[in-house]
Amino acid sequence: MASESIVVDHVSKDFTMQYHRTLKQMAVATIRGLPLKEHFRAVNDVSFTVEQGESIGLMGLNGSGKSTLLKLINGVMRPDEGRILTRGRIAGLIATGAGFHPQLSGRDNLYLNGAILGMSEPEIKRKFDEIVDFADIGKFLDTPVSHYSSGMFARLGFAIAIHVDADIFLADEVLAVGDKPFKKKCMAKMQEIRQQGTTIFYVSHASSSVRAMCDRVLVLESGHLNFDGDVEQGIHYLQYDDDEETKEALADGELGADV
Numbered sequence: 001m002a003s004e005s006i007v008v009d010h011v012s013k014d015f016t017m018q019y020h021r022t023l024k025q026m027a028v029a030t031i032r033g034l035p036l037k038e039h040f041r042a043v044n045d046v047s048f049t050v051e052q053g054e055s056i057g058l059m060g061l062n063g064s065g066k067s068t069l070l071k072l073i074n075g076v077m078r079p080d081e082g083r084i085l086t087r088g089r090i091a092g093l094i095a096t097g098a099g100f101h102p103q104l105s106g107r108d109n110l111y112l113n114g115a116i117l118g119m120s121e122p123e124i125k126r127k128f129d130e131i132v133d134f135a136d137i138g139k140f141l142d143t144p145v146s147h148y149s150s151g152m153f154a155r156l157g158f159a160i161a162i163h164v165d166a167d168i169f170l171a172d173e174v175l176a177v178g179d180k181p182f183k184k185k186c187m188a189k190m191q192e193i194r195q196q197g198t199t200i201f202y203v204s205h206a207s208s209s210v211r212a213m214c215d216r217v218l219v220l221e222s223g224h225l226n227f228d229g230d231v232e233q234g235i236h237y238l239q240y241d242d243d244e245e246t247k248e249a250l251a252d253g254e255l256g257a258d259v
């Protein structure tokens with residue numbers, strides 16, 4: 001029987017927007033009776049349950065609250081209201097390469113980041129070659145990551161995260177910076193962990209990759225969960241079903257069903 005992997009129960013998250021940076025600006029605003037700050041709700045009363053092994057496409061326009069929701073699930077942020085329950089080990093990328101130390105080499109960051117993601121030293125040692133191969137950073141392994149290109153940085157971050165034996169994998173725009181061969185490799189690897197029964201949360205604007213990867217879609221709009229259900233219906237709800245980007249990607253064979 002399937003078991004609950006993630007329970008998000010009436011969750012809200014507020015941010016405070018500070019309008020004025022300097023004391024002088026604040027004084028002027030106060031004298032003029034203007035507001036100094038504003039509270040704004042990035043995630044608004046969101047509830048859903050994910051069963052172990054489901055693969056969820058999290059979609060919505062820029063600023064709709066997707067990354068914030070992932071951070072809440074991951075535990076790097078706490079909800080202001082509601083509660084979140086997760087079962088098992090969580091891995092994945094909130095910001096690619098988050099936690100990398102710029103002065104350290106790729107090798108040292110691999111150990112550091114692997115440990116942050118909950119891998120033991122023997123586990124990292126065992127998977128070391130596979131991770132380096134996947135990241136394809138070869139001769140740059142002992143170069144400080146501050147000298148890496150953004151693609152290399154992202155590749156190493158993804159390679160480490162995907163090799164964690166996690167119950168839940170969170171992928172936030174992982175494929176945004178990689179080149180085409182790497183994107184394909186990532187999609188194939190994500191399909192592999194999906195088949196192994198890992199719960200996947202995949203944030204994407206590309207409907208064809210959501211089609212290939214997910215069995216359910218959630219759509220956030222201004223922090224509200226306005227759609228939760230079938231992939232095709234979710235894409236249609238967003239009116240992403242015939243967007244140009246998708247057509248282009250399909251024409252390129254970049255996001256076909258084979259990945």
Ligand SMILES: Nc1ncnc2c1ncn2[C@@H]1O[C@H](COP(=O)(O)OP(=O)(O)OP(=O)(O)O)[C@@H](O)[C@H]1O
Nearest residue numbers: 015016017042060061062063064065066067068069
């Ligand atoms: N730490 C923060 N402090 C203040 N506001 C924030 C913070 N993080 C996010 N926001 C705001 O919350 C809203 C939701 O942001 P979020 O990054 O979750 O959106 P998103 O759906 O992931 O967007 P995108 O598709 O552009 O990645 C945005 O308006 C953003 O400016």
